[in-house]
Amino acid sequence: MTHLHSKRLPGAVPGVGRTVATVMGLVAALGLGAIGEAKAAEPAPSVAADRWTDRAHGFASLAGGTTGGAGGKVVTVTDQASLAKYAAAEEPYIIRVAGAIEVAPFGSDIVVGSDKTIIGVGDTGEIVHGELHLNPGTSNVIIRNLTIRDSYVEGDWDGKTTDFDAIQMDTVDHVWIDHNRFTHMGDGLLDIRKDSQYITVSHNQFTNHNKALGIGWTPNALTQITIDHNWFTGTKQRNPSADNCAYAHLYNNYFTDQVRDDDPVWTYGSWARGRTRMVLENSYYDGVQHPYQADETAELVERGSILRNTSGRHDERGDAFDPRDFYDYRPDPAAAVPALVTRFSGPQKRIGDSVTLHVPGDYPTVQAAVDAVPKGNASTVTIAVAPGTYRAKVHIPSNKPNIVLQGTGQDRSDTVIVYDTPAEYGGSTGSATVRIDANDVTARNLTFSNDFDEAAHELKAEQALAMKTNGDRIVFEDTAFLGNQDTLMTNSPSLTTVSRVYIRDSYIEGDVDFVYGRATTVIERSMIRALSRGSATNNGYITAASTWTGNPYGFLITDSKVVSDAPEGSFHLGRPWHPGGEPDAIAQVLIRNTELPAAIKASPWTDMSGFSWKDARFTEYRNYGPGAVVTEDRPQMSDEEARTHTVADYLQGTDGWKPYARH
Known part of the structure; x- marks a missing residue:
């Protein structure tokens, strides 16, 4: 019954x-x-x-x-x-x-x-x-x-x-x-x-x-x-x-x-x-x-x-x-x-969209996991990196897109990828601890570091990159970039090629030109630490953009906080970098809705290699804090212009990329 x-x-x-x-x-x-x-x-x-x-x-x-x-x-x-x-x-x-x-x-x-x-x-x-x-x-x-499915033979119900x-x-x-x-x-x-x-x-x-x-x-x-x-x-x-x-x-x-x-x-x-x-x-x-x-x-x-x-x-x-x-x-x-x-x-x-490769365990190093990703990879591969310090360089080549580097610790400081090469060994490319040449790469919950010790080598100004990117549609979420000179370079394959990088809820530190390059780069809701070099007058430069003149969008730092232990009035917001004297590299930097410390100079933009900062596209908008005073040497963006210089304007491009919409 x-x-x-x-x-x-x-x-x-x-x-x-x-x-x-x-x-x-x-x-x-x-x-x-x-x-x-x-x-x-x-x-x-x-x-x-x-x-x-x-x-x-x-x-x-x-x-x-x-x-x-x-x-x-x-x-x-x-x-x-x-x-x-x-x-x-x-x-x-x-x-x-x-x-x-x-x-x-x-x-x-x-x-x-x-x-x-x-x-x-x-x-x-x-x-x-x-x-x-x-x-x-x-x-x-x-x-x-x-x-x-479907190997049934009609009439053979009992198999x-x-x-x-x-x-x-x-x-x-x-x-x-x-x-x-x-x-x-x-x-x-x-x-x-x-x-x-x-x-x-x-x-x-x-x-x-x-x-x-x-x-x-x-x-x-x-x-x-x-x-x-x-x-x-x-x-x-x-x-x-x-x-x-x-x-x-x-x-x-x-x-x-x-x-x-x-x-x-x-x-x-x-x-x-x-x-x-x-x-x-x-x-x-x-x-x-x-x-x-x-x-x-x-x-x-x-x-x-x-x-x-x-x-x-x-x-x-x-x-x-x-x-x-x-x-x-x-x-x-x-x-x-x-x-x-x-x-x-x-x-x-959700399962089939991403394969996960575990480091260590499945693969001994991050690079070994990257090497396992197929060339021309069309689907997401997540490299899950367990807590620990990984002293090795990592290169994601241009033919391996759609990779996610994911730290699996409680905090981004739990998982550190670090090396100590200065630029004298191969320039920025050879110096970088991590180099991302592929498109569509995301990194989360990780720390990238270059701990090259200048003092131990009796050097005072030597490039030592923690990260260099050339690819388009690169995302960093809850990441840290540690270094001194040239900590983070966001670049593109050529002057007239536009690559986009989105950095959110992250930490960046350095002293000389420690955020630089020609990629369209948005840094949102992050902390930027300007390190003191011990000078009373000039401790360094936060940015050194080399934006192509045909690209209206270079660097945007927004809704963030700059902190520094440098003396008052001893740090620049940036200077214009013209690599190799390239006249069409016209820096564009906008810092908006960001807290600035007393260490920032009243005249925060400066010349570089014979190129005047006044020929670059440097502006601020609604910054605040002790370092946000308005002077003749601090161009301010108008409300009208600011409406077309949002995170979306910088990143969407022609393909409608919206990494910021995931939050």
Whole structure:
């Protein structure tokens, strides 16, 4: 008889994220009503699985973990030959599948070797008419964010004449199957067979099929598997079928729209077979026949789930095991599962838009991670840099765009990239600790430093760059640039080429020309520290712009604060730099709505190399503080002009670039 059967949910857990709170609101809106009377579930553990992490959780995280192709090169494939080549290679690869790859002959295998990550680009990566196959002995594989579909042979509903699974693996270890959609295949959707170990299956959709997820086909009880946050919809059986699993942990799965054909036995939800020990918790069954069942030889513990309009077997027997003896996790409330799983299962654009390379661990140095990025890279690659001091130079060449350098510490000072080369060894290019020649590069939560010691070398004025950029659309957020002379150079490939740089919520320090170059550069909501060189009259220059005369927008410093320990009236706002005496390098600098210290001179602009500051385009607008006095030598921008010299005016260009709009 169809009925509503429910279990009480665990109490509220401190620290549950805003996503769950939002989803619980959705649950209320869905009108699920009271949960009902039943035994109380055990208190939820303390650690939640991150829906967006690129690190495996559950059993796949144990015994050394599952890292896939980490440490290898990143490649993007659009055809079967390339996919097959890299998937079967001996060396590690992160393989990005862009668009739909149709496999021929129909139902053929793509063999996946050890140490591979296969991930869909965006949410459109597909493998059509083919199977990913992991042979015995394969280890350390991640398959994410793909749709694998349509190898079904008409009339073969039971899959007896073909064996065209979406993914099949035999005697493998450390595999993470995450955020995929499996539909309409020739036999099973996912077959995990013959003593495979340390497996996690999470956030997938199993749909429009007879046999969803089968585990086992062995007399040995060896397999350890975590199955969480999956959506089984429009399937008939094997949701999953777990045969002789040593440990099968299922939580927060959603079972709905079961295919019903009046089969009294082989239409079911989850089945613990043989000697399987299964723990099933905080899941949601809606309209399912035999939602969970266990052989007499198996053990099955269920807690915290919601069963709605279910019928047939609800077996519970034995003690099974405690998953917390193996790993930490925190299940979401069962009432939240329908909204959470329907929203977050299957391919996600957020996951496929960016591959993350970890330093150290996956790659020993930042440069090694940069080197792994493919030439002509069209999608975002994030290089996540762990806290620490990295004494090495970094170069992002022009053929490697779309890179994000991301410090992962609590503060930007936790992660420092530093070197100590002066300009006498190769000029500004050779001096720079970090050089960015590519377009579309972002750096966040990092410190860049050049700690060349002038005094130790008996030098008083020597270029030593922390950062040099040549690329367009460069963003620095929550970053620090440390140095003395020429700390930060924002440049472009040629005088008449306009590159744009946006710096926000950051810190820049130096003494001589420490923000300079010809790129259109906006520094917003940042702190600029003008360091004293010990002079009572001239301690240095903040800017040295070399803007092309045809470019109306050079440097904009806005809504920021300049601080200094230099004596009063001893620091310049800037001077005009004409590299090599180039007459068409006509500096443009606007400092607006910025606090200026007493160290700033009353006449803050000065000549350089025979070029008068009065021929440059130096202005201020509505600055304040003790150094913001207005004199004859301090051109002030009019209100009318200021309306066309905003952050947007400097950065949008002809392509409408709006990095400031992300905040």
